[in-house]
Amino acid sequence: MSTNHITWEHTTHGFQDMNAKTFISVHYGTFDLSDGPISEPIRILQKLHSNRTLNSN
Secondary structure, X not given: OOOOOOOHHHHHHHHHXXXXXXXXXXXXXXXXXXXXXXXXXXXXXXXXXXXXXXXXX
């Protein structure tokens, strides 16, 4: 799906690069169109947050 979408890791990097204040996962849990498990995005975000890669501001 890389021709139309970016990875969750790249999404969080963009979030931080833009100094965004709010992160909204619009389609999470809505459609199972991913190549990975439906729970993967939340696991990735939780891991990044717990590793302090994703700010909680």
